[in-house]
Amino acid sequence: xxxxxxxxxxxxxxxxxxxxxxxxxxxxxxxxxxxxxxxxxxxxxxxxxxxxxxxxxxxxxxxxxxxxxxxxxxxxxxxxxxxxxxxxxxxxxxxxxxxxxxxxxxxxxxxxxxxxxxxxxxxxxxxxxxxxxxxxxxxxxxxxxxxxxxxxxxxxxxxxxxxxxxxxxxxxxxxxxxxxxxxxxxxxxxxxxxxxxxxxxxxxxxxxxxxxxxxxxxxxxxxxxxxxxxxxxxxxxxxxxxxxxxxxxxxxxxxxxxxxxxxxxxxxxxxxxxxxxxxxxxxxxxxxxxxxxxxxxxxxxxxxxxxxxxxxxx
Amino acid sequence: xxxxxxxxxxxxxxxxxxxxxxxxxxxxxxxxxxxxxxxxxxxxxxxxxxxxxxxxxxxxxxxxxxxxxxxxxxxxxxxxxxxxxxxxxxxxxxxxxxxxxxxxxxxxxxxxxxxxxxxxxxxxxxxxxxxxxxxxxxxxxxxxxxxxxxxxxxxxxxxxxxxxxxxxxxxxxxxxxxxxxxxxxxxxxxxxxxxxxxxxxxxxxxxxxxxxxxxxxxxxxxxxxxxxxxxxxxxxxxxxxxxxxxxxxxxxxxxxxxxxxxxxxxxxxxxxxxxxxxxxxxxxxxxxxxxxxxxxxxxxxxxxxxxxxxxxxx
DNA sequence: GCAAACGGTGCTCATATGCGCAACCGGTGC
DNA sequence: GCACCGGTTGCGCATATGAGCACCGTTTGC
Numbered sequence: 001x002x003x004x005x006x007x008x009x010x011x012x013x014x015x016x017x018x019x020x021x022x023x024x025x026x027x028x029x030x031x032x033x034x035x036x037x038x039x040x041x042x043x044x045x046x047x048x049x050x051x052x053x054x055x056x057x058x059x060x061x062x063x064x065x066x067x068x069x070x071x072x073x074x075x076x077x078x079x080x081x082x083x084x085x086x087x088x089x090x091x092x093x094x095x096x097x098x099x100x101x102x103x104x105x106x107x108x109x110x111x112x113x114x115x116x117x118x119x120x121x122x123x124x125x126x127x128x129x130x131x132x133x134x135x136x137x138x139x140x141x142x143x144x145x146x147x148x149x150x151x152x153x154x155x156x157x158x159x160x161x162x163x164x165x166x167x168x169x170x171x172x173x174x175x176x177x178x179x180x181x182x183x184x185x186x187x188x189x190x191x192x193x194x195x196x197x198x199x200x201x202x203x204x205x206x207x208x209x210x211x212x213x214x215x216x217x218x219x220x221x222x223x224x225x226x227x228x229x230x231x232x233x234x235x236x237x238x239x240x241x242x243x244x245x246x247x248x249x250x251x252x253x254x255x256x257x258x259x260x261x262x263x264x265x266x267x268x269x270x271x272x273x274x275x276x277x278x279x280x281x282x283x284x285x286x287x288x289x290x291x292x293x294x295x296x297x298x299x300x301x302x303x304x305x306x307x308x309x310x311x312x313x314x
Numbered sequence: 315x316x317x318x319x320x321x322x323x324x325x326x327x328x329x330x331x332x333x334x335x336x337x338x339x340x341x342x343x344x345x346x347x348x349x350x351x352x353x354x355x356x357x358x359x360x361x362x363x364x365x366x367x368x369x370x371x372x373x374x375x376x377x378x379x380x381x382x383x384x385x386x387x388x389x390x391x392x393x394x395x396x397x398x399x400x401x402x403x404x405x406x407x408x409x410x411x412x413x414x415x416x417x418x419x420x421x422x423x424x425x426x427x428x429x430x431x432x433x434x435x436x437x438x439x440x441x442x443x444x445x446x447x448x449x450x451x452x453x454x455x456x457x458x459x460x461x462x463x464x465x466x467x468x469x470x471x472x473x474x475x476x477x478x479x480x481x482x483x484x485x486x487x488x489x490x491x492x493x494x495x496x497x498x499x500x501x502x503x504x505x506x507x508x509x510x511x512x513x514x515x516x517x518x519x520x521x522x523x524x525x526x527x528x529x530x531x532x533x534x535x536x537x538x539x540x541x542x543x544x545x546x547x548x549x550x551x552x553x554x555x556x557x558x559x560x561x562x563x564x565x566x567x568x569x570x571x572x573x574x575x576x577x578x579x580x581x582x583x584x585x586x587x588x589x590x591x592x593x594x595x596x597x598x599x600x601x602x603x604x605x606x607x608x609x610x611x612x613x614x615x616x617x618x619x620x621x622x623x624x625x626x627x628x
Numbered sequence: 629g630c631a632a633a634c635g636g637t638g639c640t641c642a643t644a645t646g647c648g649c650a651a652c653c654g655g656t657g658c
Numbered sequence: 659g660c661a662c663c664g665g666t667t668g669c670g671c672a673t674a675t676g677a678g679c680a681c682c683g684t685t686t687g688c
Contacts, residue, residue, distance in 0.1 A: 010370045017366045018376040022674060033638060038675065044368075052331045052366050054358075056324045062332040336644060349668060352645065 009044040012037055017050060057092060058099065064306045068299060071310065072291040075273070076100075076298040084281060084304030093279040094121035097300040100275065101205065102130040108273070112139040112201035112263060113159065114241045115152035116216060118277050119207055123158040136160040136167045139198045139206070140241040140262030141174030170194045172261045174242045175222040182259045191261075198263050203273035208286045211236040211244060231256075238286030240265065240295060247285065249293020269294050276300070284308045323358040326351055331364060371406065372413065378620045382613060385624065386605040389587070390414075390612040398595060398618030407593040408435035411614040414589065415519065416444040422587070426453040426515035426577060427473065428555045429466035430530060432591050433521055437472040450474040450481045453512045453520070454555040454576030455488030484508045486575045488556045489536040496573045505575075512577050517587035522600045525550040525558060545570075552600030554579065554609060561599065563607020583608050590614070598622045 008030070015026045016037075023041070027034035044050045061079040068077040080096045082089045101122070111134050113119060136159045142152050153169055160167035172191050176182040185191055209215050211232050213225045217239065228236075231253060235246035242260050244252045251257045251265065268274050276296035278287045287305055290296055299306075322344070329340045330351075337355070341348040358364045375393040382391040394410045396403045415436070425448050427433060450473045456466050467483055474481035486505050490496040499505055523529050525546050527539045531553065542550075545567060549560035556574050558566040565571045565579065582588050590610035592601045601619055604610055 006370070007372060010368060010373050013368050014374055014376050017368065019380075024674070034675085035638060036636095039636090042676090049368060049370050049373075050366065051369050052364065054324060054327050054331065054363060055365050056320070056363050058321060059324050059363075060328055062328050338644075347668065348645085350666095353667090356646090 005040075005043075006047070006049065008032075009040040009047070009049055012040045013044045013050045016041055058095065060096070061303055061306070064303065064310070067310055068291075068306055072299075073294070074291070074297055074299060077306075078298075078300040079303055079306040080301070081303050084302070089279050089302050090118070090121060091125070093277060093300060093302050094118060095125045097122045097205070097275070097277045098125040098127075098130070100298070100300055101126065104203065104273075106202075107131045108134060108201070108203035110135040110137055110197060110201045110203075111159070112137050112198050112204040112206075113156060114138075114140050114206035115142075115155050116207050116209065118279070119205070120151055120155045122205070122277060123155045123162075126159060126162045128162045129164070131163040132165070134160065134163040134165040135197070136163070136165060137194060137198045137201060138168070138170040138262075139201070139204060140170065141172045141260070142170055168194055168197055170198070170262065173222070174217065174220070174261060175256070176259045176261065179255075179259055182261060186261065195262070199267060201271075203275065204263070204268060204271050205275045205277070206241055206268075207277045208283060208290060209239040210282050210286060211238045215239065217242065237289050238283065240268070240286075240290060245286070245289050245293070245295075247289050249289045249295055265295065268296070271297065273297055278305055280305070281308075319354075319357075320361070320363065322346075323354040323361070323363055326354045327358045327364045330355055372409065374410070375617055375620070378617065378624070381624055382605075382620055386613075387608070388605070388611055388613060391620075392612075392614040393620040394614075394616050396616045396618075398616070403593050403616050404432070404435060405439070407591060407614060407616050408432060409439045411436045411519070411589070411591045412439040412441075412444070414612070414614055415440065418517065418587070418589075420516075421445045422448060422515070422517035424449040424451055424511060424515045424517075425473070426451050426512045426518040426520075427470060428452075428454050428520035429456075429469050430521050430523065432593070433519070434465055434469045436519070436591060437469045437476075440473060440476045442476045443478070445477040446479070448474065448477040448479040449511070450477070450479060451508060451512045451515060452482070452484040452576075453515070453518060454484065455486045455574070456484055482508055482511055484512070484576065487536070488531065488534070488575060489570070490573045490575065493569075493573055496575060500575065509576070513581060515585075517589065518577070518582060518585050519589045519591070520555055520582075521591045522597060522604060523553045524596050524600060525552045529553065531556065551603050552597065554582070554600075554604060559600075559603050559607070559609075561603050563603045563609055579609065582610070585611065587611055592619055594619070595622075 011030065012026055015021045015029065016023065023037040024034045027037045059081055061081050064079045065077040068074060068079065078096050078100050080092045082092050113136060115138065136156045138152065138156050156167040156169060170191070172185050176185065186195065209217065211228060213228055215228060217223045218225060218228055231244050234252045236244040236252040237247050238245065241262050243257050243265055246252050274296045275298040276290055277300045279302045281304065284305060287301065288309055291299060291309060325344065326340055329335045329343065330337065337351040338348045341351045373395060375395050378393045379391040382388060382393070392410050392414050394406045396406050427450060429452065450470045452466065452470050470481040470483060486499050490499065500509065523531070525542060527542055529542060531537045532539060532542055545558050548566050550558040550566040551561050552559065555576050557571050557579055560566050588610045589612040590604055591614045593616045595618065598619060601615065602623055605613060605623060
């Protein structure tokens with residue numbers, strides 16, 4: 001039956017899809033009933049003899065998305081079909097995030113965003129007019145020490161401009177050396193009002209960083225290489241809006257966390273819409289921590305990451 | 315329209331093929347009429363956004379086959395989708411030929427065959443019981459001088475045995491040195507009766523050789539390397555049942571042809587069913603000569619050869 | 629040796645889909 | 659301003675397709 005039936009299925013599939021004959025015609029041709037033809041066709045699709053794929057840079061993987069949503073109780077998921085390690089993985093995911101943001105309903109009045117390479121990409125790919133009158137607010141401390149000075153601000157401003165809206169920047173370092181300084185800066189009227197705005201955002205959009213020495217936080221001088229090594233030793237898998245988390249999504253170093261300025265993890269968890277954008281193998285671990293611990297309601301990612309999330313949590 | 319419409323088509327295609335929703339549902343979902351959904355789907359298939367492929371070792375390329383049939387007035391064509399240069403190209407084509415032969419209707423009472431590596435492969439791949447009571451007859455002179463003695467006979471015998479039929483061998487050299495000898499041997503009762511049987515075969519199955527020094531005819535000592543070089547100089551592209559033809563399918567050397575024993579080219583051209591099996595880049599030229607000059611009614615080949623035939627004759 | 633269970637088959641019927649046509653829309657030339 | 663035209667849209671209707679069901683030959687278990 002195996003080879004024989006398969007062979008028949010192949011012939012049927014060829015006639016149906018390549019020659020687009022009707023099932024009835026095929027039945028006549030091969031002297032089988034049209035119902036059998038239908039069944040062979042179904043079988044062929046199940047067995048993968050017939051492969052239907054949608055080839056388009058903006059195509060998605062709906063089946064995987066559905067699984068992600070179910071498994072992690074997300075309100076939405078976007079999975080871009082890109083071979084892992086592909087060159088344009090980053091940009092394709094960013095594009096998808098931009099598309100998602102554009103289609104997001106209701107349109108957020110205020111959008112809280114983090115910063116980083118990924119977010120900057122998203123900002124670039126948004127079309128002018130993607131929305132109207134959105135206020136964009138930074139949800140974690142800036143990059144005053146960053147080599148690529150202005151990137152963080154640029155991201156927020158670009159997103160806001162393209163929505164004909166306003167950007168509100170968070171004028172504060174990401175992490176302060178002393179707790180008192182952090183308290184003081186938070187008390188400052190300017191900073192406080194931004195944080196308040198951020199806390200009340202109708203949606204958040206953020207990415208995550210890997211816990212290693214290449215982190216922007218190290219680059220920017222907020223942490224040293226040994227700081228990070230220590231964090232990793234304590235179980236850190238990556239950072240979300242500047243806060244290091246372990247595999248369970250918990251804060252790794254409470255003291256450090258206390259000195260970090262911006263929206264807290266609990267605030268993210270309570271958010272109605274928190275869109276998390278990730279791509280690439282390096283971030284599998286952080287991504288898992290984030291989705292399993294309820295830090296996001298929406299994930300936008302590549303196929304490899306999605307598959308990793310689904311497999312490893314089985 | 316381009317990007318915008320395409321994007322819509324992608325979404326529709328995703329919902330239809332990945333999620334298998336009905337066109338109507340999709341219409342409701344995206345607030346477009348179901349007719350538009352249908353049209354977008356059609357468009358997506360045309361534009362190649364939706365790619366449906368049949369993945370199976372025995373799958374065929376029906377669109378190409380249709381073109382071949384039309385272009386060269388063939389009664390049938392079988393094209394196996396194998397990447398050119400692939401390892402199992404030979405065996406896949408042979409398999410296809412075996413399948414074709416098995417499915418051939420009406421089942422030939424007598425089948426005329428040539429011999430060679432390809433035909434031997436086909437014989438091997440035929441299943442026992444592929445037909446019943448078929449008489450297999452050789453249509454060109456044997457390989458008495460061949461190193462692989464018995465191959466030619468084996469092919470015929472195998473094919474016949476697997477059809478529970480009889481093999482009739484042609485007990486004669488392929489090419490004789492003197493015309494008189496050829497005449498004499500043809501006049502011999504045994505040989506004459508075989509040739510008669512061959513002439514009346516209800517179908518022919520043959521392959522072709524390349525016109526170069528690696529030919530079996532050289533190997534077997536019927537021709538010398540310099541003979542072949544001379545033939546090539548005169549325009550030979552390859553041989554069919556031992557007879558060298560040029561790009562137009564004409565005999566290259568009438569004198570030589572006269573001394574060749576077996577079914578003639580005109581007899582092949584007049585045949586109701588002449589199945590030609592070829593594969594590989596080396597044989598593109600012969601293959602073209604054969605199909606363009608009406609030497610076969612059916613071609614069984616690989617995708618590369620098929621494409622070459624179609625392109626070069628444009 | 630027999631009945632139950634099962635996988636596969638053909639069929640009915642509701643539903644989904646494609647074809648052809650008429651209406652419509654935006655641009656073009658007179 | 660008006661008739662024209664190519665291309666798109668909506669629709670009626672014939673047709674193709676899939677779900678559910680009854681049936682039948684074969685295997686399985688007692």
